[in-house]
Amino acid sequence: MSGDRISIRLTVNGESVAREVEPRLNLVDFLRDELGLTGTRWSCEHGVCGACTVLIDGYLTRGCLVFAAQLEGCRIETIEGLSRSGAIADLQAAFHRHNAVQCGFCSAGMLLSAETLLREHPTPSRADIRDYLSGNYCRCTGYHAIIDAVEEVATSRAAKGSRP
Amino acid sequence: MSILSFLDRPASYIGKRVPRPNAKRLLAGGGHYVDDLRLPRLVHLAFLRSPYAHARILSIDASAATRAPGVVRVFTAKDLDGRYTPWVGVLTHFKGLKSPPQHPLARDRATWQGEPVVAVAAESRALAEDAASLVKIEWQELPAITDMAAALAPGTPIIHVEFGDNLAFTRSVDAGEVDAAFAKAFAVVEEEYSFARHTGVCPEPRSILADYDQAGESLTVHYSNQAPHMMKEIFAKHFVLAENAVRVLCPDVGGSYGIKIHVYPDDMTAVAASLLLGRPVKFVADRLESFVSDIHAREHRIKARLALTKEGEILALEMDDLTGIGPYSTYPRTSAVEGNQVVNLTGSWYRNINYRANLRVAFQNKPPTTQYRAVGHPIACAVTEAIVDRAAAELNLDPAQIRRINLIPDDAYPWTTASGLKFEKLSHQAALEKLLKLMDYDGLRREQAELRKKGIHRGIGLASFVELTNPGPAFYGVGGAPISAQDGATIRLDPGGSVTCAFSVTEQGQGTEAMAAQIAASALGLPIEKVRIVTGDTERTPYGGGTWASRGAGIGGEAVLQAAHALKQNILALAGVMLQTPPENLDLADGWVMDKTGVRRIGLDEVGRAAYFRGDTLPPGTQPEMAATRHYMPKLYPFAFTNSVQGSYLELDAETGFVRLLKHWVVEDCGRVINPMLVDEQIRGGVVQGIGGALYEECLYDAQGQLRNGNLADYLVPMAAEMPDIEVAHIETLTADSDLGAKGAGEAGTAGAPAAVMNAVNDALKPFKVRVSSQPMTPQRILKALGKG
Numbered sequence: 001m002s003g004d005r006i007s008i009r010l011t012v013n014g015e016s017v018a019r020e021v022e023p024r025l026n027l028v029d030f031l032r033d034e035l036g037l038t039g040t041r042w043s044c045e046h047g048v049c050g051a052c053t054v055l056i057d058g059y060l061t062r063g064c065l066v067f068a069a070q071l072e073g074c075r076i077e078t079i080e081g082l083s084r085s086g087a088i089a090d091l092q093a094a095f096h097r098h099n100a101v102q103c104g105f106c107s108a109g110m111l112l113s114a115e116t117l118l119r120e121h122p123t124p125s126r127a128d129i130r131d132y133l134s135g136n137y138c139r140c141t142g143y144h145a146i147i148d149a150v151e152e153v154a155t156s157r158a159a160k161g162s163r164p
Numbered sequence: 165m166s167i168l169s170f171l172d173r174p175a176s177y178i179g180k181r182v183p184r185p186n187a188k189r190l191l192a193g194g195g196h197y198v199d200d201l202r203l204p205r206l207v208h209l210a211f212l213r214s215p216y217a218h219a220r221i222l223s224i225d226a227s228a229a230t231r232a233p234g235v236v237r238v239f240t241a242k243d244l245d246g247r248y249t250p251w252v253g254v255l256t257h258f259k260g261l262k263s264p265p266q267h268p269l270a271r272d273r274a275t276w277q278g279e280p281v282v283a284v285a286a287e288s289r290a291l292a293e294d295a296a297s298l299v300k301i302e303w304q305e306l307p308a309i310t311d312m313a314a315a316l317a318p319g320t321p322i323i324h325v326e327f328g329d330n331l332a333f334t335r336s337v338d339a340g341e342v343d344a345a346f347a348k349a350f351a352v353v354e355e356e357y358s359f360a361r362h363t364g365v366c367p368e369p370r371s372i373l374a375d376y377d378q379a380g381e382s383l384t385v386h387y388s389n390q391a392p393h394m395m396k397e398i399f400a401k402h403f404v405l406a407e408n409a410v411r412v413l414c415p416d417v418g419g420s421y422g423i424k425i426h427v428y429p430d431d432m433t434a435v436a437a438s439l440l441l442g443r444p445v446k447f448v449a450d451r452l453e454s455f456v457s458d459i460h461a462r463e464h465r466i467k468a469r470l471a472l473t474k475e476g477e478i479l480a481l482e483m484d485d486l487t488g489i490g491p492y493s494t495y496p497r498t499s500a501v502e503g504n505q506v507v508n509l510t511g512s513w514y515r516n517i518n519y520r521a522n523l524r525v526a527f528q529n530k531p532p533t534t535q536y537r538a539v540g541h542p543i544a545c546a547v548t549e550a551i552v553d554r555a556a557a558e559l560n561l562d563p564a565q566i567r568r569i570n571l572i573p574d575d576a577y578p579w580t581t582a583s584g585l586k587f588e589k590l591s592h593q594a595a596l597e598k599l600l601k602l603m604d605y606d607g608l609r610r611e612q613a614e615l616r617k618k619g620i621h622r623g624i625g626l627a628s629f630v631e632l633t634n635p636g637p638a639f640y641g642v643g644g645a646p647i648s649a650q651d652g653a654t655i656r657l658d659p660g661g662s663v664t665c666a667f668s669v670t671e672q673g674q675g676t677e678a679m680a681a682q683i684a685a686s687a688l689g690l691p692i693e694k695v696r697i698v699t700g701d702t703e704r705t706p707y708g709g710g711t712w713a714s715r716g717a718g719i720g721g722e723a724v725l726q727a728a729h730a731l732k733q734n735i736l737a738l739a740g741v742m743l744q745t746p747p748e749n750l751d752l753a754d755g756w757v758m759d760k761t762g763v764r765r766i767g768l769d770e771v772g773r774a775a776y777f778r779g780d781t782l783p784p785g786t787q788p789e790m791a792a793t794r795h796y797m798p799k800l801y802p803f804a805f806t807n808s809v810q811g812s813y814l815e816l817d818a819e820t821g822f823v824r825l826l827k828h829w830v831v832e833d834c835g836r837v838i839n840p841m842l843v844d845e846q847i848r849g850g851v852v853q854g855i856g857g858a859l860y861e862e863c864l865y866d867a868q869g870q871l872r873n874g875n876l877a878d879y880l881v882p883m884a885a886e887m888p889d890i891e892v893a894h895i896e897t898l899t900a901d902s903d904l905g906a907k908g909a910g911e912a913g914t915a916g917a918p919a920a921v922m923n924a925v926n927d928a929l930k931p932f933k934v935r936v937s938s939q940p941m942t943p944q945r946i947l948k949a950l951g952k953g
Binding site for chain 2 (some may be wrong): 024032036037038039040041042043044045046048049051078079080083092095096097098099101102103104105106107108111126127129130131133134135136137138139140141142143144145146147
């Protein structure tokens, strides 16, 4: 049942947010229903498929396995924030060029995972990319184009010697 | 023809790798799926589903649920009485197909684990689920019929007693002289195959938001669906509403693959609830209930026999298919199509004329199975290609060689198969040779031989096949289904010189909008940025079938081409009046009206302004017509068949039974390739979906009809690490049925991959003299074949 509400104050995509939330309110529902950030999506709801992937204090996290009430003082980044800031513009452009997106339902999680991979390992092999993205389920593309896109961005970022 | 010449000219977008205009929005998290809608007074639905595969409902006590916080209404079957008419999943062209009337909620018994029984409408999904857990149902368990063969055995309890047995449908083909051919054969090979049940696992689960406006007597349904016009007919019919009072909107769809084209009882309940409450009602299936309420697919047990000459020529093929469809044939497409396709397609790409097939379709107490990406093709292809490989081994022929001997020759068309399929023109031989070169077949064979000496077991698998695309009315309409075989496009010139195209084919991510924009831009001589495509709205697009059976580009694309061509004539007629020049001396290019020498005369913006704002400047009696609508349906052939061949290279670990996919190749002939990047991506995605069924995916049921792995942790889907790179090449054999010449490509990957991978696994197992003929080919099944299980 709903129970008492809990006050939380956190930062979402650079904006500070304060809410009273039910203890059972999930981070994905919090983002979608409280803040209208619908780019983070429900799909498996048990931490397998990666459609709900967000960054919490810079760490790649399954939104469906986190309660909003746990996030006092945390810094959340979602696909909307990373799109607006331009932080993943080169990845988005490469996904577009390679058609590494079909229905688009997995794309937010896929992009956030790819971005985190490139932060942790700036020069991954093709097998490294496949391995790292294996927590993100895509039913449409067969993954090949996604791997192409991430590989291309890794190469171009490495050539530039810095992030875009 | 002039139309072909402008499609082919340098400024054309046809044949180019054009990125999808609508994909940028999806990549920024800006997709608009049904669950993203926020409507005032929205009610959320949760279901209580049957925990038993087969059980009688003795009583339902919903009193506590009704009093629970946030609950708006609790619905049982009798609460919906009078607000709908039941539906029956039969069509007249499948003679003898049986299925009982189906209802939104189970009435006095449930016939599969997961069938919806009670629906709770509440202010939030969480509150609806809280309340659903308070509903008390008294059940009396009935015998669960799960095994297909047992379902048809004498003495087995009958699921629908009124039918007298559990046999839903049968079909037989007996062409040529099968017995005589077997009698004179040099070699006869025989094998049994089984294919497990699997399911679609759409990233976006099934989602519906039904919004009935009581005062306006109109129903608007926001629906994650492939066929909005079909669903509009169905909602109008079964909720007894005026046809034009129903509007179906399909915004972005998060994957469908055939899952989102059937009538689901829970979706019908959501509509009924909105009609009864006069409020918007949303139902989004969660992942666990998707596993037991989405349609399942495949589940076949097949015996096949092949007769051959000493030289490897196929003399005859015989096949018995037993398939299970759950307790109902699905509506409106029926569950007969899968087995029917297996019968029609098996062996059909070989010259053989002696063919006998028997199909039996059984009722069971499991979720309904029906059309899912590549319907019947993966089964027909795997059985044919596996037994052909087995015959090759028996006769000591190379797998490539036995195909060379038997494939229908490229110069033999038109061709009619033993099962009666008509092929306009295919390219099996050219495709096979191209594939062998692409994969360096001889080099791989040498590498395989070298590695075998070191105890490394690699396998090479080939699979040729045909794919049914661009279906005409013979597929469904002829049997009485409200399923349109034609599609339409309306293209309008806007005053500023851009165009808007309303298109009946929907977008599920396959690239409908890009394909339509490429055709319209090429035909109208416009930069592609000037073309806007509108889809997924029954009120704002022409009538059409939507997305299924690999038909969007071949059928819908031709409608766009013809509409653009008609609009061009209208634009040139008006420009001719404005320029006092005969229209035949004018053309369109780069957004301009040009004369035949390539000199720009006036911009399309000027034509648009004159048409809409400055009619006063036109000669009296001039009526500009700056929009055109055209429809298209295939006419020459009932279906446009395509052909393809796939190659798989893999490594098998004989100690663990694990298979590592190294590479996959495809040569595809889908006629004119409008956008090679999008076609390649359809093929690649399809291949991986096929690999899922071949190696991983299986709905595991126990004898009581309980699903044992109904979640994404236990039900394995292909993920990036296990998948190979997939190389795709094309041959373009155009169909003469349309000016565009395009056929379909959406399902070919899924059709052929399971066969190619199965043949590669068995090729790797060759030194052990064992074979695997059950899919998915799990490590457990491979070890069992190796005698280690």
